[in-house]
Amino acid sequence: MSKLPGWLGRFGSELTELGARLDERRARAAADDEPFTAKGAVPDADTEPGQVPAPPSYAPSVAAxxxxxxxxxxxxxxxxxxxxxxxxxxxxxxxxxxxxxxxxLVVLAFSAALLITAMLQPTVVRLKRFGLPHGLATAVTAVLGFVVIGLVGWFVVWQVMENLDTLSDRVRDGIDELKRWALDSPFHVTESQINDIAKNLSDTIGTNTEEITSAGLQGVTVMVEFLTGLLLAMFSTLFLLYDGRRIWEWSLKLVPAAARPGVAGAGPRA
Incomplete structure (x- = not known):
């Protein structure tokens, strides 16, 4: 029993020495973790451990x-x-x-329909004032308008056909006058040369029969396109006369909202 106090004393001293060694190792580890401070530079007091300090004052500035x-x-x-x-x-x-x-074709037909509608719209308004329903006033105006336009076109064609013979005679007289002028001109053109030119022209027409036929077929195609455009124009005019205001209001939806007030007044004025 007398040896027990001595053993306890040695054990306590060893624990104390072990604790001192642990404290020393912790101090060394903390010293190794501290940021490197350049010579002559004073570390910032607010710099936390592990944070990169600001560059020293003597470091050259780099232009941005x-x-x-x-x-x-x-x-x-x-x-x-x-x-x-x-x-x-x-x-x-x-x-x-x-x-x-x-x-x-569609663009031209719709443009023509707009022009015809602008001419016929006042008639629709007058008929509605006389008590006719909107649909009946539109139908009567459209029929009368198309009849008038058809009569004008027929009159123009009739005048052309009536004067076609006179036009042919005038063309022949003009050719004869040109021939006489060429013979009497100072260019010394002979009648045989003129006849040769006429013969060459006739031969050219005879050899280019296919091209002439193709031109005729192209004329038929143009006539078909004209009739198609006419029907489209009539159809568009009928709808514009009947419900032009609603069509215009729908078209305004395609315009940006900021520009609608300025564009909206163009339709009623037109």
Whole structure:
């Protein structure tokens, strides 16, 4: 029992020595984790462990790169802005023209319908004031308008056909007058040369019969397109006369909202 106090004393001293060694190792580890401080530089008191400190005052300052937009001259920037907008506008116009060319017949027919509607719309208003229903007033106006337009077209064609013989005689007289002038002119043109020219012209017409026939067929195609466009114009005119206001209000929905008040007044005034 006498040895027990001595053993306990040695055990306590060893624990104390072990604790001192652990404290020493912790101090060394903390010293290794501290940020490196340059010679002559005073670390910031607010710098936390593990945070990169600010560069020292003697370090050279590096100039920041300028903004690319600010580096471009003002005139070049204006030219570039205007250039790409012009390109977009030109592309839009080109696409629009291609679309109009593809539906040329429809565009022309609708344009003609707008003009006819502008002429016939006052008649519809007057008939409605006389007590006719809207549909009946539209039908009567459309029929009368198309009849008048047809009569005008028939009168023009009739006048042309009536004067066709006179026109042929005048053409022959003009050719004879031209022939006499060529014979009496100082160019020394002989009658045989004129006859040769006429013969060559006749031969050219005879050898190009296929081209002439093709031109005739093309004329038939043009006539068919004309009749188709006429029917489209009549159909469009009928709808514009009957419900033009609602069609105009629907068309306004395609316009941006900010521009609608200014565009909306164009329809009623037209």
């Amino acid at each position: 790169k300028p903004d690319p937009v600010a580096a471009i001259p003002w005139g070049m920037r204006v030219a570039a802005e205007a250039g790409w907008r012009l390109l977009v506008l030109a592309g839009t116009l080109w696409v629009l023209m291609r679309v109009i060319t593809a539906v040329e």
